Amino acid sequence: MTQVMTWQEIERRLAGVNVLGAMEEAFDAYSQGLATIPPVGELTFTDPPGDVHIKYGALNHGSHYVVKVASGFYDNPGLGLSSCQGLMLLFDQKTGFPSAILLDEGRLTDIRTGVAGAVAAKVLAPKTVEAIGMLGTGIQARRQLESLVHVTPCRRLIAWGRNPSHVEDYIRDARAMGFEVVAAKEPEEVAAKANLLVTTTPSTKPLLRAAWIRPGTHITAVGADTGEKQELDSRIVQGARVVSDSISQSQARGEVFRARQEGLLNEAELVELGDVVGGRAEGRRTSDEVTVADLTGVAVQDLAIALAVFNGT
Amino acid sequence: MTQVMTWQEIERRLAGVNVLGAMEEAFDAYSQGLATIPPVGELTFTDPPGDVHIKYGALNHGSHYVVKVASGFYDNPGLGLSSCQGLMLLFDQKTGFPSAILLDEGRLTDIRTGVAGAVAAKVLAPKTVEAIGMLGTGIQARRQLESLVHVTPCRRLIAWGRNPSHVEDYIRDARAMGFEVVAAKEPEEVAAKANLLVTTTPSTKPLLRAAWIRPGTHITAVGADTGEKQELDSRIVQGARVVSDSISQSQARGEVFRARQEGLLNEAELVELGDVVGGRAEGRRTSDEVTVADLTGVAVQDLAIALAVFNGT
Numbered sequence: 005m006t007q008v009m010t011w012q013e014i015e016r017r018l019a020g021v022n023v024l025g026a027m028e029e030a031f032d033a034y035s036q037g038l039a040t041i042p043p044v045g046e047l048t049f050t051d052p053p054g055d056v057h058i059k060y061g062a063l064n065h066g067s068h069y070v071v072k073v074a075s076g077f078y079d080n081p082g083l084g085l086s087s088c089q090g091l092m093l094l095f096d097q098k099t100g101f102p103s104a105i106l107l108d109e110g111r112l113t114d115i116r117t118g119v120a121g122a123v124a125a126k127v128l129a130p131k132t133v134e135a136i137g138m139l140g141t142g143i144q145a146r147r148q149l150e151s152l153v154h155v156t157p158c159r160r161l162i163a164w165g166r167n168p169s170h171v172e173d174y175i176r177d178a179r180a181m182g183f184e185v186v187a188a189k190e191p192e193e194v195a196a197k198a199n200l201l202v203t204t205t206p207s208t209k210p211l212l213r214a215a216w217i218r219p220g221t222h223i224t225a226v227g228a229d230t231g232e233k234q235e236l237d238s239r240i241v242q243g244a245r246v247v248s249d250s251i252s253q254s255q256a257r258g259e260v261f262r263a264r265q266e267g268l269l270n271e272a273e274l275v276e277l278g279d280v281v282g283g284r285a286e287g288r289r290t291s292d293e294v295t296v297a298d299l300t301g302v303a304v305q306d307l308a309i310a311l312a313v314f315n316g317t
Numbered sequence: 318m319t320q321v322m323t324w325q326e327i328e329r330r331l332a333g334v335n336v337l338g339a340m341e342e343a344f345d346a347y348s349q350g351l352a353t354i355p356p357v358g359e360l361t362f363t364d365p366p367g368d369v370h371i372k373y374g375a376l377n378h379g380s381h382y383v384v385k386v387a388s389g390f391y392d393n394p395g396l397g398l399s400s401c402q403g404l405m406l407l408f409d410q411k412t413g414f415p416s417a418i419l420l421d422e423g424r425l426t427d428i429r430t431g432v433a434g435a436v437a438a439k440v441l442a443p444k445t446v447e448a449i450g451m452l453g454t455g456i457q458a459r460r461q462l463e464s465l466v467h468v469t470p471c472r473r474l475i476a477w478g479r480n481p482s483h484v485e486d487y488i489r490d491a492r493a494m495g496f497e498v499v500a501a502k503e504p505e506e507v508a509a510k511a512n513l514l515v516t517t518t519p520s521t522k523p524l525l526r527a528a529w530i531r532p533g534t535h536i537t538a539v540g541a542d543t544g545e546k547q548e549l550d551s552r553i554v555q556g557a558r559v560v561s562d563s564i565s566q567s568q569a570r571g572e573v574f575r576a577r578q579e580g581l582l583n584e585a586e587l588v589e590l591g592d593v594v595g596g597r598a599e600g601r602r603t604s605d606e607v608t609v610a611d612l613t614g615v616a617v618q619d620l621a622i623a624l625a626v627f628n629g630t
Contacts (some may be wrong), residue, residue, distance in 0.1 A: 006404075006420055008321055008418070040360060040361075042358055042359065042360065045355055045358050045371065045373060046355065047353060047373065047374070047375060047382055048353075049375070049382075051408060052411055054410075054411075054412075056382065056387075056408070058358065058371065058373060058384060059362070060360065060371060062360060062362070067358055069362075069369065071371060071386050073384050073406065073408065073415075075408070075413030076413070077411070077412050077413045080412050080413070083412065085412055085414065088413075089408070089412065089413035089414050089415065090413065090415070091319075091406075091415050093371070093386065093404070095386065095388070095402070097362060097367075098365055099367075099389045099390050099393050099398055099402065100367055100369065100388030100389070100401075100402035100403065101398065101402050102386075102394070102402065102403070102404050102420070105321070105418060107319055107415070119327065148461075169370060188335055227620065247579065293391070
């Protein structure tokens with residue numbers, strides 16, 4: 005029998021799961037070549053505007069393969085619906101039987117992306133995080149913060165967003181999590197006051213300039229998951245130790261892709277997150293260097309979180 | 318609310334649906350460029366052997382997009398399971414919301430593939446079908462026959478398969494459908510006695526030779542849906558009017574792909590099924606020419622049958 009899980013059931017099971025550990029193992033296995041992750045499938049709609057990503061793959065000796073459908077339809081909030089929709093499917097890797105359908109409404113993607121930020125910060129953040137700087141005030145800005153509290157004791161937050169009422173809501177939520185929060189007027193102010201930056205916007209133009217970044221800063225760039233989106237000036241990437249969640253995906257999407265297109269990628273400074281997590285590559289080498297984690301989202305993360313929910317561990 | 322339909326519910330709804338008409342419309346729209354159908358996603362496993370196809374797409378002004386996962390795990394029968402497994406998903410094209418999950422266990426794929434054979438035979442078969450010749454005796458050989466009865470009055474069948482007990486079962490089922498059946502010892506005998514041939518095997522080597530094919534024969538080749546599979550000697554394709562369900566997919570899979578690889582494809586004789594259905598391209602032009610329909614299976618078919626079930630029309 006195929007198990008169909010609603011969000012209520014998924015949430016109940018998540019409470020008992022070590023998602024951070026599962027995500028570290030997933031990146032580690034992926035970078036060791038133990039997973040098969042084909043290129044992302046895409047569908048794009050214009051009326052109304054929406055994009056769909058189909059991510060799928062398997063561990064080579066795993067129990068299940070995953071297929072995830074996740075979409076962003078940006079007019080949804082006007083209909084009282086979340087922009088993000090989607091579900092995850094687990095299939096038995098020995099028979100193809102559909103074992104589970106996780107009707108997570110895109111939330112497991114939000115969570116695993118948030119946790120990936122914490123995985124990156126754990127190995128790349130400066131020794132002393134003075135303040136966390138957040139660009140964007142949406143769901144992902146919340147998920148990043150919820151995950152970061154497990155890897156840094158810092159509870160100072162500088163937040164910036166375009167929409168004042170969203171900023172207000174976000175600050176209220178961050179305070180409820182125990183953060184001391186300052187609202188920044190401009191992204192430059194965030195870069196000036198924080199040395200662990202997280203960018204979570206759907207921007208297609210750079211929000212952060214190289215000259216603003218303090219030495220020793222770590223930046224997790226989460227928003228740019230297509231070839232069109234970009235949050236960082238490519239000169240930031242050019243001068244940084246760059247850690248990609250998937251070097252193969254960064255051929256076509258994300259900050260690494262954009263920097264390479266502009267001829268500003270230093271290939272010798274590009275390593276994969278799972279290799280850093282597994283100790284096969286160096287992450288941060290000095291307290292002064294800038295590090296960038298470019299996260300475009302890999303199906304191995306979807307597999308890991310879906311399996312954790314399915315197995316309840 | 319996402320509707321989750323089991324096979325029982327799907328089968329009940331199918332009874333009221335004109336699948337042949339839906340499939341003709343789907344091919345017609347596809348060949349007119351009214352659909353977006355990205356390349357097929359694939360995953361391959363070796364232990365046990367299995368391959369997974371992810372087909373997805375949408376009509377440009379449609380109500381829903383489809384994602385279908387279909388797999389063949391060829392050791393399944395030993396476990397009492399069908400080789401084919403899978404499901405279809407319909408998502409609202411305006412919001413991304415998952416409208417329906419069709420737990421069809423791969424059966425809708427079998428049905429739409431069978432019906433595509435009838436769509437092809439309707440426009441390509443010789444005026445008088447003397448006998449239907451079937452290669453292969455599995456599920457698809459049954460689905461093809463069930464669809465063909467709606468487009469030809471012929472009830473003579475010449476059947477060939479490798480496994481004698483499967484042939485026996487198949488002949489019994491075909492007789493129950495009203496067919497007069499002869500079992501052939503070799504594929505050559507099928508070609509000699511029938512002028513509407515259907516090939517439904519997973520063969521990777523040609524089963525039919527060009528010299529065996531009678532003038533005026535139509536062949537629907539269904540088995541070869543990857544780049545490795547092949548049922549027809551490419552010299553058959555070379556000498557025939559060739560109708561592909563998807564010219565773009567035939568760049569990478571099916572009989573057209575194999576013939577092109579061998580330098581034996583006559584590109585001027587290649588047209589698309591939906592263009593023939595829609596009257597924009599000629600199918601059979603003379604009573605003597607051999608016609609080949611190369612069907613690799615297109616997501617627009619999955620969309621059409623899933624929507625027909627969902628809407629109940």
